[in-house]
Amino acid sequence: MRASDPQTRQENILYLALWTLVFAAVPVTLLFRWLSGLDSVFDSGEMFRIWGGLLPFLGLFLLHNYAVAPLLVRRRKGVLYVLASLVLLAVFAGCIRITGKEPQNPGPPGPPPERFEAFGERPARPGLNPGFPEDRRPPMTPETMKLIIGFLLMGVNLGCKFFFVARRNEQRMQELRTENLHQQLEYLRYQINPHFFMNTLNNIHALVDIDPDKAKESIEELSKLMRYVLYDGNQPTIPLSREVEYLHHFVSLMRIRYADSVRIGLDLPEDTGGAEIPPLLLASFVENAFKHGISYEKESFIQISLTLEADSIVFRCANSRQGAAQARSHGIGLENVHKRLELLYGSRFTLQVDEQADLYDILLRLPLKPLAL
DSSP states (O other): OOTTOHHHHHHHHHHHHHHHHHHHHHHHHHHHHHHTTSSSSOOHHHHHHHHHHHHHHHHHHHHIIIIIHHHHHTSOOHHHHHHHHHHHHHHHHHHHHHHTOOOOOOOSOOOOHHHHHHTTOOOOOTTSOTTOOGGGSOSSOHHHHHHHHHHHHHHHHHHHHHHHHHHHHHHHHHHHHHHHHHHHHHHHHHHSSHHHHHHHHHHHHHHHHHOHHHHHHHHHHHHHHHHIIIIITTSSOEEHHHHHHHHHHHHHHHHHHHTTSEEEEEEOOSOOTTOEEOTTHHHHHHHHHHHHSOOSSSOEEEEEEEEEOSSEEEEEEEEEOOOHHHHHHHHHHHHHHHHHHHHHHTTOOEEEEEEOSSEEEEEEEEESSOSOO
């Protein structure tokens, strides 16, 4: 996620506040004990010793929060996250064993073994307090307790990150609903307008006497195109094949309008697999190319291609450039498209624009599916 994300800032502020409270609680507690008479002096050495004991937990949290947890939260690498967490816990266990070593007080010598043998008792094992029954030993060592606390700390941290991710996705979804509504209205205003119908229907009317079969085919394509805009345009995502079908129908209608005056190249895959895409995303680039890249005074061309790679969709749309006015119009539309891409894909997309004297070339690379909506 971007560092400027408000949710990320709120998450970091929360962590900073909690750790500040944890470290501040140590001197406050010691000061309270001194003022209440429980301790004769304020032991600053005890304060630094406790702070030193907290440092491994702070290091565990920082490594988990900024290095390990993103493997699961952002990249969805569950197995890699589990392995990294185990390694991190092993390092943490080694740290607490090193920092937790204290001089051992051997205590008074226990009774000789003969005493136990005389009364039929079993002598205590080395390392245990003589005379302390084994069934009353502490259930776990301090190191084990610290390891459990560290494990719980990682779990709480992971829960917090998923909470903020859920809030971030909810905010993105709300923004996306608003943006999609705006996009739908823009596309409807562009597609459902007298000029579009007039030009397309005039072209079809001219074909009625010349090529009736072609005219019928064009009417069917226009019907499918409008159905896609009206009914599929309000979906969050659709199969890529539906967008490819739309591009075929749109370019087919444009070929009737411009005939041989414009060189139009269309290279679209027949099989799109399970790839998904927001509706009318690629269509916006194609529509702009026809709207701003064609001139009746000089030779014009439009080249459209779409390929699928192992983990991405690669779309390219190049057209002849018709001066500075076209660049300004493209720039306004490109800014809106870029904002929509950020809402849909975060930082997982690449959009490159190559502007030359007689060429306007756009290269777009997307993952096979947008972020979870």
